[in-house]
Amino acid sequence: MINRALEQSILRSLNYFPIVGILGPRQVGKTTLARKLMNELSKPAVYYDLELIEDFQTISQNTTWVLENNIDKTIVIDEVQRLLPLFPQLRALVDRKREVARFILLGSASPDFLQKSSESLAGRIAYHELSPIxxxxxxxxxxxxxxxxxxxxxxxxxxxxxxxxxxxxxxxxxxxxxxxxxxxxxxxxxxxxxxxxxxxxxxxxxxxxxxxxxxxxxxxxxxxxxxxxxxxxxxxxxxxxxPWFVNVSKRIVKSPKxxxxxxxxxxxxxxxxxxxxxxxxxxxxxSWEGYVIEQIIPLLDPAIRPYFYRTSNGAEMDLVLVDGVTPVVSIEIKLSLAPALKRGSTESVADLKTMNNYVVTPNGGNAAVRPQWIHCNIHELIGHLKTLKMIAEPA
Structure with a gap:
């Protein structure tokens, strides 16, 4: 089994919140992770999969009995988006006995899950998105x-x-x-x-x-x-x-990528x-550009927001990491093994005024290519972002 980086963050949430939601596409490993978490909790846990007819009928037809008779356990409900009317009852039970790790809810491909759970469980649930490995x-x-x-x-x-x-x-x-x-x-x-x-x-x-x-x-x-x-x-x-809008005097591209x-x-x-x-x-x-971006964004501290930057004059940066309203890191992503920088990259950094700038290639090397620019690979980039505290370390 491949250990997931999200595991420690979820366990931390379970130590404070009564409900934790794990979101992500189907087949991404939510069930496997939940079953592993069940073995690491300080109290017993029971598991229901609402894609199984017998579990769906058990929960939907005997909701009160199931929830109240497992009040001292963590109840894991998989594919919870199939039974959204459950949320008001979870809220009532949590308010009656508010303690940590009462429910773990797994959901996939459902905006209704987020909307309904946010409406019914606000202040009681912590969300985590599980990305592909x-x-x-x-x-x-x-x-x-x-x-x-x-x-x-x-x-x-x-x-x-x-x-x-x-x-x-x-x-x-x-x-x-x-x-x-x-x-x-x-x-x-x-x-x-x-x-x-x-x-x-x-x-x-x-x-x-x-x-x-x-x-x-x-x-x-x-x-x-x-x-x-x-x-x-x-x-x-x-x-x-x-896109990141940083300088109103420039003609900034405003369409997303x-x-x-x-x-x-x-x-x-x-x-x-x-x-x-x-x-x-x-x-x-x-493909390499998108691949690198998807290896970084899921690891970012929630306070850090990802963007790209492009002007009509040709200045362009593949990934810009912003803390509040301040661009902190610029990342140029190149499949070529040569870390040479184009004028558009240097102009972007001049606009963004970022002090930490990286060229990411498959092999990297952690070598300075010019002042305030480092040539690195994905592993090395993650190390730099941890040093800058842009990636939250597990508690």
Whole structure:
């Protein structure tokens, strides 16, 4: 089993909050993590999976009995978004007996989970988002970077015996999302249209998001395209990275950039079956950029916000980490092993006034390439961000 960095943060929340919610896409490892947490709690725990008919009926038909007869245990409820009316009852029980670690709620691909739980359980619940396995986690399990980058971080995909099994897993994963989850979340298009939509987003990976371009290409209305992308974001499939507005005297690009969050999903959607195909594919540079971004953002302290920066004059920075209203770190991401900086990068740093600037390549080296610029790899970058206290250390 690959140890997850989020585990210690969740345990810390369980030492204070009566309810902890673990969010993330299906198959990301929420159930595995929850079962491990159950063994580390100071009191007994019981587990219910609402995708199982017998568990769903037990909870839905005998809610009061189940909850009150397990009052001295931690109750773990998986796929809790399938029974949202449960939340007011959880609130009542917590208010009647407020103590730590009463409930662990696991949910996937459901904006209703966040909305309903926030309304009913405000002040009683702490949320944690479980991402696919990160490079720092895969590294501790001796999984090569090239394997992790190509296959992505979903556990069963990453650990597949060979690339044929990996491809089959991805095929089944996307099929399930397209045919079940996305339609339930409000994407009402036909299956071929949804598949085309996902593949078009994959080809825009790392680019500025232009809703009109997608609308015209697929024959959809602009509002429909925006709503579908919002749903994909809520389902943890895509990320919109917002631009940082720092200097009103400059013409700043104000459109977000869009990324497929998991590199394995991206490579399946662009039909990249092997790593050897990836490094020769036109998507390689953008894929590496998105991959690095997704290894950093889940680790950031909640006070640190990620952005990109671009002006109409060509100044550009792939990732800018902002503390409050102050840009602190600029990160240029390059697939090339040569850490040479372009004028757009140096101009961006001059605009942003960041003192900590990094060029991230696959091999790195932790070498200064010019004043206030360090050439590093992902592992080395995480070390620098920990030193700057931009990554929260486990308690």
């Amino acid at each position: 990160l490079r720092s986690e895969a590294e501790s399990a001796f999984i090569p970077q090239v394997t992790h980058w190509h296959r992505g971080g979903f556990p069963d995909a990453l650990l597949a015996p060979d690339n044929d099994y990996w491809y089959q897993w991805q095929q089944n994963f996307i099929k399930t999302y397209v045919e079940q989850d996305l339609s339930q979340l409000g994407i009402n298009a036909t299956i071929p249209v949804i598949n085309n939509f996902l593949r078009m987003i994959s080809h825009l990976h790392g680019s500025l998001l232009n809703y009109a371009t997608i609308s015209n290409s697929l024959g959809m209305a602009n509002p429909t395209v925006k709503r579908y992308i919002e749903i994909l974001e809520q389902a943890y499939l895509v990320r919109r990275l917002e 869009i990324y497929i969050r998991d590199s394995g999903n991206l490579h399946f959607l662009t039909n990249v079956r092997h790593y050897e195909d990836l490094i020769m594919h036109p998507i390689a540079g953008a």
